[in-house]
Amino acid sequence: MSKIQGLIARLKDGDKRTFEELYLKNKKSFLLFAKRYQIHQDELLDIYQDAVIALCENAQKGKLDSLNVDISTYLFSIGKFMIYKQLKHQNRSVPIEEITFLPDWEMEDEEDEKEQIQLLGIGFQKLGEQCQKVLRLFYYEEKKLDEIQNLLNYSSKDVLKAQKSRCLKQLKELIQQKKNG
Structure with missing residues (x-):
């Protein structure tokens, strides 16, 4: 153990x-x-x-x-x-760059956390406007999917969930690219 x-x-x-x-x-x-x-x-x-x-x-x-x-x-x-x-x-x-909403990240110390936050901010800025809206409303403003669906005029909650998932995947990829590049 x-x-x-x-x-x-x-x-x-x-x-x-x-x-x-x-x-x-x-x-x-x-x-x-x-x-x-x-x-x-x-x-x-x-x-x-x-x-x-x-x-x-x-x-x-x-x-x-x-x-x-x-x-x-x-x-x-x-x-x-x-x-x-x-x-x-x-x-x-x-500030959005302060928000860490990818819970699977492992941060060894404060320096690593600062780097992750910086990478998150850079990646977030590279996302399209719609992805930024969805992620900001869900994670930062803590809105429910029903509220976001109405605010952003999504046809269904399932479409919104799929969009959120794609946006997170894209953000993780952008962060990984920045880490490796």
Whole structure:
């Protein structure tokens, strides 16, 4: 059993000591990372606590059984999503290049994450206008497929799903080309 899988197993078992270690180990770095979003410190602390709880709940539900990234990376992803949600709630925006919506990426460290975000922004700009609209509405504005179908006048939800899938595939290919080229 890998170190990550052992940690996940202990979280599944509700081991309080593992929970506390995870919480304390990542708290300072998460709060430093999150400062760039200009959210009050108390709110950031609430977000961090919610993210740790969500991570533990996901572990207990078996959602992390095949996790292939560091547990801290996963925790930061949850926290970042919660920050974006908070900013949206406050009617504040996040630049599209800041949004990472390809969950299968593995980010080893902050430098790798910055590179991935930069590649995502470059790839996104190379997409056609319709793909940008679909992905922005779905991932950034968190609209339901029914809403997007109406907003963009798609004939059916299935057509929209296929379009979204093609757009994501195209974006991944653009990012891969940029990585390799």
